[in-house]
Amino acid sequence: MSSNQPVASSSRTSTQPGKYDVALAERVERIRLGDQVILALPSTMMKMVEVKGEKTVSLGKFGSFPVSALIGLLYGITYAIVEPTEPGGKATLKPLQGESITEVEETMATNELIGDGTEQQLLSSEEIQKLKDEGASAQDIIAKQIAKHSSFHLKTVYSQEKYKKRKEQKYSKTFRPLAPTIPSLLAYHNARFAPTVMGMREDTFAQMLSFGNVHPGGRYIVIDDCGGLIVGGMLDRMGGKGRILTITDTDSPPSLNILQAQMNFPEEMLAETTCSLNWMTVEESWTPPDDLDTPLIKAAEKGHVGGGKNTRIKKKRSARDELLKTREELFAGEWDGLVIACPYEPYSIIEKLSKYLAGSSSIVVYSPYLQVLTDVQAILRTEPTYLNPTVTESWLRKYQVLPMRTHPFMTMSGTGGYILSAIKAYADQQTSSVLATRSAERIKAAARKRQKLAEAEAGAGGVSASASAVSSRDVSGVSTPVSVMTATVPVPGEGEGGDRGNGVGPPLTLDNLRLRVITGSCSLQLDN
Structure with a gap:
């Protein structure tokens, strides 16, 4: 399916038990x-x-x-x-x-x-x-x-x-x-070295999952600079059902040490549900190197080269095939959401990847700095492709709850970061049923107004007017009836042949006739 078709993001939520449900339950029990x-x-x-x-x-x-x-x-x-x-x-x-x-x-x-x-x-x-x-x-x-x-x-x-x-x-x-869940991991890393998770707090992370509409069976593009914490939290919410594509700035596989070494997910589940690209391979003009098409490589594939080298060549070719497959998956589009948590400028990432998102998909950006997100919000508001760009800050305060001693803790973090959320929409009028319907309604309303003005003028001034319906096609390709008025009005004759000597001018159309509404009455004015 083409990525430029107005297909709403489908909820691929499945109620059937997943193959990893037992393993995911045991990891926190x-x-x-x-x-x-x-x-x-x-x-x-x-x-x-x-x-x-x-x-x-x-x-x-x-x-x-x-x-x-x-x-x-x-x-x-x-x-x-x-x-x-x-x-x-x-x-x-x-x-x-x-x-x-x-x-x-x-x-x-x-x-x-x-x-x-x-x-x-x-x-x-x-x-x-x-x-x-x-x-x-x-x-x-x-x-x-x-x-x-x-x-x-x-x-x-x-x-x-x-x-x-x-x-x-x-x-x-x-x-x-404590099980390595999102709240415990955030508390652990924020206490040790907060920049590891960009100072994110558990309530902020929960808001990101909500704004991103993360659900089982969903497909998401993730830019994660928190050691894989974002990917891990999304996988936990998805229950091992769906697909997550991570994009990094390194040529090697992404360093997701929190996801791979601390969250106790089954390795088989990670291999099935996650894939990765780097920014160079995201470019559509990128082509893979041809170092696997040399005569030595071809001989190795036929078994004419030593075992150790042959194995390395096969692994290299397998990695390239997997890379090309992941690129095709990205370019096919219809992803359900884009989640960003990295120190890079967010709008450039949104601009590059939004074309691969499905209609009604979610865009979520996290940053520990407010100004970064407000600048992006100002840009998104000017573009019809993005609906309701909003910057929010979550607030969390822990309380001690004891008899006669219930009160908030005296020390807590000042902020858990900020979130920018928006919804991707199709702005092309030819593919937007909403825009096409509104355009047709405006044309019909304008036609009715012109017809009423013509009828009012004909009744008030004794002008004979006739309206003929013609077909006009607007920019969206919608055929709409439009009234074109022709009128005959007395014009002072100048005695120069034809009917002008009799004081009657030629038939007039809206091309040389203007209708003006003056204090509620309709008058005709002839263009010279």
Whole structure:
């Protein structure tokens, strides 16, 4: 199907269970051998480990354990590291029971009598270390600290809970494994180095998926400079059904390390649903090199060259064939959307790739900078091909929800970035049924107006007028009846032969007759 035909983007959503549904469900349910796992520590820090081999996972002061102990554990549950009781033994992991939320009792205690300084804490660091060496649990250490805290009873009940929580973050040998989903990966990378994901926040990413109309069975062009995070989130939403084409600025395959090494997707699913091109091969004038058509290459294909070299040649030819196939897939058009998250100027990308999008397809651009998107929005507003170009900023604020202590967190990110969204439409009048219908209606309305003016003039001034319907063809090729008026009016004769001497002029048409509406009345004016 030609890409310039006004075919609306079809929703290829399938209700049939997909071949990867089970694998996608397992990747966020239990830890498997070979998975990447994010460990959330009591100190709010995060650490990513690979469940492979016989190595030991070290969490610093929170303890260590063999990585094999993670296999089969459920995500989202807090586990305690139980130190071995015998020398040379290995630590084990024990799931903790969830704490219930209880109502706190109001007391008359305030914090005004609490003095500053370390003298309030009578348990020395040496004593704390001795308790650790003896194998005391975090709860035992905290209980001893509270018992020796001279001002603990003077604190409000809320301050006491905050004190306990701070001590748990310091002494608890616990962690919580998190599945490598979009929220956890964004939190992990934003805490480590935000430019890796361009400072994107989870609510902004969710808005991108919504504006892009990402659904199972869809086909999308993606410019991803976030390590494959955009592609991974879209694949998760698509359920392994559909197609994603990534375009990069490198000749080698794109570096999608987050997608390939951290999201635990089946390799077979990635091979079936993703493909890539670089900007050079996107050009329609590009031709592949002819280094595979030499006599040596042809001899290798026939088996006349050594095995190792023959294998390399076959791989190279297979890669070229796959590249040509991907180019044909791009040029065939009818893609359901274009998603951009890269540091390059967005309009040049939209201008180059929008011709391959289907009608009613979505265009979504992410940028951490507002000015970049407002400049593109101003350009898109002047072009009829793009509908409703809008720049939005999402807002997210996390709250602590506890009895009598519900409030927003005091620290949070200032922004999660900005999104430009638009809808691609066909602006060609010959292929737009909406524009063609409106044009025909305008022509018919103009014809009715001219006929009414002619009838009003004929009735008011005694002018004999006749209207004959002719066929006029507008630019859209729609045939519309139009009234052309001919009239005969008395004209002062000059005595120069013909009927002019009798004071009657030749028949007039709209070519030499103008109709003017003056204060609601119609008058005729003869053009000289």
